[in-house]
Amino acid sequence: MSTNSQNSYPLPQPTGFTKKFWDACQDKVLTVYACKNCDHTFLPGGPACPQCWSPDLVSQPVSGLGTVFSFVVYQRTYHPAIPAPYVVALIELEEGPKLISNIIGCAPKDVEIGMSVRVHFETKDGFLLPRFTPLNPDNKSEG
Numbered sequence: 777m778s779t780n781s782q783n784s785y786p787l788p789q790p791t792g793f794t795k796k797f798w799d800a801c802q803d804k805v806l807t808v809y810a811c812k813n814c815d816h817t818f819l820p821g822g823p824a825c826p827q828c829w830s831p832d833l834v835s836q837p838v839s840g841l842g843t844v845f846s847f848v849v850y851q852r853t854y855h856p857a858i859p860a861p862y863v864v865a866l867i868e869l870e871e872g873p874k875l876i877s878n879i880i881g882c883a884p885k886d887v888e889i890g891m892s893v894r895v896h897f898e899t900k901d902g903f904l905l906p907r908f909t910p911l912n913p914d915n916k917s918e919g
């Protein structure tokens with residue numbers, strides 16, 4: 777066991793159900809799972825569609841655009857590799873599915889529910905993780 781292991785970044789441990797998602801992230805592609813039976817899209821991966829229970833699923837690329845559905849600001853450091861403050865957010869993707877990630881590229885105090893964000897892949901110990909950054913940091917009402 778490495779003596780540095782407690783300080784290294786805690787990376788995801790892909791399983792059979794989540795491996796396609798994490799493999800696509802390593803190519804900087806954000807994906808969701810799509811049901812071939814009812815077209816429902818969802819995250820995270822699992823053995824069956826949560827809407828119709830079909831096991832016939834495919835991995836499907838998405839735009840990487842979304843909005844902040846909810847968030848919390850961590851003011852305390854729980855892991856030495858993840859210093860506070862940082863934002864953990866529930867992101868609602870443009871295509872519908874939601875995922876938990878971090879908001880980076882702006883101060884935690886500037887994060888708002890409903891804020892438009894886009895995916896940004898960040899490298900931690902050689903592994904690409906999907907984070908989200910503000911889409912229009914200087915003009916929230918653009919469009």
Ligand SMILES: [Zn+2]
Pocket residue numbers: 811812813814815816825826827828829830
């Ligand atoms: Zn389905």
